[in-house]
Amino acid sequence: MIALVDCNSFFCSVEKAFHPGLSGKPVVVLSSNDGCIVAITPEAKAVGLHRGDPIFKVQHIVKAYGVKVFSSNMRLYAAMSERVTNILRDSIAQVENYSIDESFCYLDGYEQYHNTEEMMREIAGRIKDYTDIPVSVGIAPTKTLAKVGSKFAKNYKGYRSVCMIDTDEKRRKALGMFDLSDIWGIGRSTLSELRYQGICTPLEFADKSESWVKSHLKVPGQRTWLELNGQPCIDTSEIKQKQSICTSRSFGHMVSDIGYMQEAIAEFAASCANKLRAQKSVATEVSVFISSNPFREDLPQYSSFSSLPLPVPTSDTLEITQMAHRVLAQLFRPGINYKRAGVILSGIQPASPIQLQLFDVVTNRHERSELMNAIDQINGKYGPHSIRLAAEGSAQSPWHVLCENRSQNYISDLNEILKVKI
DNA sequence: TCTGGGGTCCTAGGACCC
DNA sequence: TCTGGGGTCCTAGGACCC
Numbered sequence A: 001m002i003a004l005v006d007c008n009s010f011f012c013s014v015e016k017a018f019h020p021g022l023s024g025k026p027v028v029v030l031s032s033n034d035g036c037i038v039a040i041t042p043e044a045k046a047v048g049l050h051r052g053d054p055i056f057k058v059q060h061i062v063k064a065y066g067v068k069v070f071s072s073n074m075r076l077y078a079a080m081s082e083r084v085t086n087i088l089r090d091s092i093a094q095v096e097n098y099s100i101d102e103s104f105c106y107l108d109g110y111e112q113y114h115n116t117e118e119m120m121r122e123i124a125g126r127i128k129d130y131t132d133i134p135v136s137v138g139i140a141p142t143k144t145l146a147k148v149g150s151k152f153a154k155n156y157k158g159y160r161s162v163c164m165i166d167t168d169e170k171r172r173k174a175l176g177m178f179d180l181s182d183i184w185g186i187g188r189s190t191l192s193e194l195r196y197q198g199i200c201t202p203l204e205f206a207d208k209s210e211s212w213v214k215s216h217l218k219v220p221g222q223r224t225w226l227e228l229n230g231q232p233c234i235d236t237s238e239i240k241q242k243q244s245i246c247t248s249r250s251f252g253h254m255v256s257d258i259g260y261m262q263e264a265i266a267e268f269a270a271s272c273a274n275k276l277r278a279q280k281s282v283a284t285e286v287s288v289f290i291s292s293n294p295f296r297e298d299l300p301q302y303s304s305f306s307s308l309p310l311p312v313p314t315s316d317t318l319e320i321t322q323m324a325h326r327v328l329a330q331l332f333r334p335g336i337n338y339k340r341a342g343v344i345l346s347g348i349q350p351a352s353p354i355q356l357q358l359f360d361v362v363t364n365r366h367e368r369s370e371l372m373n374a375i376d377q378i379n380g381k382y383g384p385h386s387i388r389l390a391a392e393g394s395a396q397s398p399w400h401v402l403c404e405n406r407s408q409n410y411i412s413d414l415n416e417i418l419k420v421k422i
Numbered sequence B, C: 001t002c003t004g005g006g007g008t009c010c011t012a013g014g015a016c017c018c
Helices: A010-018 A042-046 A055-065 A074-091 A116-131 A143-155 A168-177 A188-196 A202-206 A210-228 A258-278 A317-331 A365-382
Strands: A002-007 A027-030 A037-040 A068-070 A095-099 A102-106 A135-140 A162-164 A245-255 A281-292 A303-314 A338-346
Touching: A002 A074, A002 A116, A002 A143, A010 A027, A010 A037, A010 A068, A010 A074, A027 A042, A027 A055, A074 A095, A074 A102, A074 A116, A116 A135, A116 A162, A135 A143, A143 A162, A143 A168, A143 A210, A168 A202, A188 A210, A202 A210, A245 A258, A258 A281, A258 A317, A258 A338, A258 A365, A281 A317, A303 A317, A317 A365
Parallel strands: A027 A068, A135 A162
Antiparallel strands: A002 A102, A002 A135, A027 A037, A095 A102, A245 A338, A281 A303, A281 A338
């Protein structure tokens, strides 16, 4: 059996953990640049807000109901996520982090000695005690069914945070009541195809023949179908090395000046290089994209994407930034108000062994890699961006994202640590 | 005025090979 | 008159996830 542990309204729950006065109040957390709602509490849903709403369009609701709005603080959420994971790992040998707010726990071997339902309930209680994050747990023979279980656990108090689907009777009952659009793996397009075919519940889908599913929905649909019928076939084992690494942002203010654009691209390239070194890889290709604001109809629209190969596979910030600037030079058109840009690294491979080049223009690769190590160590100790390329510009540049309601890094920055008065 | 930022996997179709 | 059959690799685009 597999347990899915899902943190309820994770980003909001983290903010509430550090702002106890918000208990029972409507809370939302915004995307980067304070754009859309990405996390929402049930209280905020109840007053008419939805995940995905652009915040400027729902300001009237925010004001009328005193909804508390936070900018996203990914550093804080990542630190809290790690605490939740650590508690799981204390009790369960095989834990797989699936996303920042979800983990799969493999319960094989525990069933003999424990009532796994009560065991998970006890762990959920400990997570709440230690982190103040409420979790919902689904236990089932497959990941897709475990997800179904966790949704039931979340929506019905009676389950006391844990819902186990361990018999065929429970499985059929759950699938008969469940919303087809909430099934993991069924997106908008598959949903409309299934509806068109007259299928309205997950149970009706699960009862179709395998050949019918294969011919209508191909391989991904077949996997979901197998999982719903109790046959595990979705492998989520962590992909250690990413195949592509991307850093992209919308700008706080439109950018038309190539100087500012170069700053932004330099920062995105440096961020990509950091991620690349963190996973001990090198890349062989740098891509850049830039685009105007597609939501504005009054402006000339322009968007473009291009790539260049790196002569030698590298994770060197200087080389990657220089190459990104060369790609930018190919793309940039004056007279456009740019809203968004990004850098993508691809052709990723392990850092060693590297195929060197006979006519390499960089002759001091060893020293350069020591330099990168030094930069990583300094930034690891004193915080990101403590040391960076001058090409990245200053924090005052207008393209930086907005985040007007960001909470402090209470547990990852000594300068912002929580102060308690007694 | 203001509309997110990452990723993965699968498929179809084209180019190319013998 | 009849004009094959099998394979690989690559890429763009779609679908999905959080």
